Amino acid sequence: MKRNYKKLLLSAGVVVLALAIFSFDDDLFQVSKNLDVFASLYKEVNINYVDDINSAKMLKTGVDAMLDGLDPYTEFVPESEIEDYKLHYVSTQYGGIGAGIFSRNGNVYVSDVFEGFPAAKSDVRPGDQIVKINGIDLNSKNSDEVSQLLKGSKGAVIKLLIKRGSDVATEKDLIRDEIKQPNVSYSGMVAGNMGYIKLDRFLENSGQEVTDALVQLKKNNPDGIILDLRSNGGGILQEAVKIVNLFVPKGTQIVSQRGKVKEKDVSYTTVNEPLEPNLPLVVLVNSHSASASEIVAGSLQDLDRAVIIGQRSYGKGLVQQTFSLPYNSLVKITIAKYYVPSGRCIQAIDYTHRKDDGSVVRVADSLIHEFKTKDGRSVYDGSGIYPDVPVAQEHFASITQSLLSKLLVFDYATYYRDKHAKIGDARTFSMSDADYDDFVKFLSDKSYSYNSASEKLLNDLKTEATKEKQFSEIQTEYDNLKAKLLATKKNDLQLHKDEIKQVLENEIASRYYFNRGRYETNFKYDTELAQAVKTMQDKNQLIAILQGTGNYKVIGKPIAAVSVKKEKDSSDNDSQ
Numbered sequence: 001m002k003r004n005y006k007k008l009l010l011s012a013g014v015v016v017l018a019l020a021i022f023s024f025d026d027d028l029f030q031v032s033k034n035l036d037v038f039a040s041l042y043k044e045v046n047i048n049y050v051d052d053i054n055s056a057k058m059l060k061t062g063v064d065a066m067l068d069g070l071d072p073y074t075e076f077v078p079e080s081e082i083e084d085y086k087l088h089y090v091s092t093q094y095g096g097i098g099a100g101i102f103s104r105n106g107n108v109y110v111s112d113v114f115e116g117f118p119a120a121k122s123d124v125r126p127g128d129q130i131v132k133i134n135g136i137d138l139n140s141k142n143s144d145e146v147s148q149l150l151k152g153s154k155g156a157v158i159k160l161l162i163k164r165g166s167d168v169a170t171e172k173d174l175i176r177d178e179i180k181q182p183n184v185s186y187s188g189m190v191a192g193n194m195g196y197i198k199l200d201r202f203l204e205n206s207g208q209e210v211t212d213a214l215v216q217l218k219k220n221n222p223d224g225i226i227l228d229l230r231s232n233g234g235g236i237l238q239e240a241v242k243i244v245n246l247f248v249p250k251g252t253q254i255v256s257q258r259g260k261v262k263e264k265d266v267s268y269t270t271v272n273e274p275l276e277p278n279l280p281l282v283v284l285v286n287s288h289s290a291s292a293s294e295i296v297a298g299s300l301q302d303l304d305r306a307v308i309i310g311q312r313s314y315g316k317g318l319v320q321q322t323f324s325l326p327y328n329s330l331v332k333i334t335i336a337k338y339y340v341p342s343g344r345c346i347q348a349i350d351y352t353h354r355k356d357d358g359s360v361v362r363v364a365d366s367l368i369h370e371f372k373t374k375d376g377r378s379v380y381d382g383s384g385i386y387p388d389v390p391v392a393q394e395h396f397a398s399i400t401q402s403l404l405s406k407l408l409v410f411d412y413a414t415y416y417r418d419k420h421a422k423i424g425d426a427r428t429f430s431m432s433d434a435d436y437d438d439f440v441k442f443l444s445d446k447s448y449s450y451n452s453a454s455e456k457l458l459n460d461l462k463t464e465a466t467k468e469k470q471f472s473e474i475q476t477e478y479d480n481l482k483a484k485l486l487a488t489k490k491n492d493l494q495l496h497k498d499e500i501k502q503v504l505e506n507e508i509a510s511r512y513y514f515n516r517g518r519y520e521t522n523f524k525y526d527t528e529l530a531q532a533v534k535t536m537q538d539k540n541q542l543i544a545i546l547q548g549t550g551n552y553k554v555i556g557k558p559i560a561a562v563s564v565k566k567e568k569d570s571s572d573n574d575s576q
Helices: 002-048 057-068 079-089 143-150 206-218 237-245 291-300 398-405 410-420 433-445 452-469 472-488 497-525 527-537 539-547
Strands: 075-077 093-096 099-104 106-112 129-133 158-161 170-175 177-182 182-188 194-199 224-228 252-260 266-269 282-284 307-310 318-325 329-339 360-362 370-372 377-381
Touching: 002 057, 002 360, 057 075, 075 079, 093 194, 099 143, 106 129, 106 497, 129 143, 170 291, 194 206, 194 318, 194 398, 206 224, 206 237, 237 252, 237 266, 237 291, 266 410, 266 539, 282 291, 282 527, 307 527, 307 539, 360 398, 398 410, 398 497, 410 497, 433 497, 452 472, 527 539
Parallel strands: 194 224, 224 282, 282 307
Antiparallel strands: 075 329, 093 177, 099 106, 129 158, 158 170, 182 194, 252 266, 252 329, 318 329, 370 377
């Protein structure tokens, strides 16, 4: 009987192996077949199509369409885009002058200047028009073409013909330098004797930059540390592990990745003793905090090491790896999902099961599972990182958005900088009522038309009523409401004065103190930062949050699952 049982097991094993081999061979046949079809189609179209074809562009379009059916992070990078890819996802270094540019009405203007680099040293300012570069007229050049002219080898002289306002254009000789945009855009002490670190991305050296910032902050004996990951789209996974290691013990598992190819399953564990294992820690996140940001926030939450404050994060739990292709091109492929210490995956969008129209949806509430942190708090998968203390996100009024989008705030800051040689310290800088009145006067001959939220609703009402052939019955009331709304809009500059002053002060401060001025001027308006300070100052509240006991005030409401259209998002990708 035992012998027959063994024979049965052996026979079953042979059948399973045969099926596996058949399935593997069948997969290989399908791949080979489809490649032949694709290559033949590509060749025949190129040979026989009635008009000339840009074959490289057609191939890129076809490959992009094919990969777009997977997820937004799996993508083909041709040789022509390799350098831009490296700059965006790997390194932040390039040879240039340290200035941003934009096009407007056919002209090229400086949008931003980076402290300590050639443009700033030569007194190039935001709002300056760049007329020529090395004698080349920029009249018909787009921003990408101008950017390429500005970039080049370190140490080379570059001649800029600059026009400021109504002044006569002057030539400036700059020497290109290696431009390295830091991952940590700001660090310093804020209210309540708290150390503050703003991390913008997880590219090369970000772990070391956070380490250096933390070392400097510790010299001030802070009462707590605030790590700001708001609008940080992610980057290199290993850098995230290094940053978490600054706050948790050596040998702690931070994140693991699991995918179809088991050889690529990896668990990442801290390898160093922590630099600061005890100070109270808050991590700030918002809806644009993604991937590596969520590894940091999620692992620190799961380990009960930090309090997370802000809005629910983006929810990207996918890991990418790049593979080299012929002719110096590459493909970046999603190879795994990552899991933070509690075992949860925070991927919020299901790209595998799309709707018929191609749209994707967030993971349904019914499919979300409960997990436990190190000390037993409840956390959940499938929904990004939900903050321990939610803070409702603030939105600017329509008039403020219009003033920003039409560059009128930018233009006034340029005008203000020309009229004022200096301002006070960025942390205390505030526009006076006279300054604001001057801004209102500045707008008197400018166009900044916009539809308020109420007007949008009123227009929607007209559209629907017209469809239902009922508009004539309500037109009198509609016209009266529209007239009243137009009358109230005249007061919007005063009604929304506080928030308009906020964006004005932010832009003006940057003209004197660069990016550092933006942060320091905005500190007094930052509600999430204020909540972080308040939370760490209240030791009882801090303990209650981390232990999941007692009552503490929660600001804002949970965000419901929503349908998301198929499109590229703004988050970076976790890469290896």
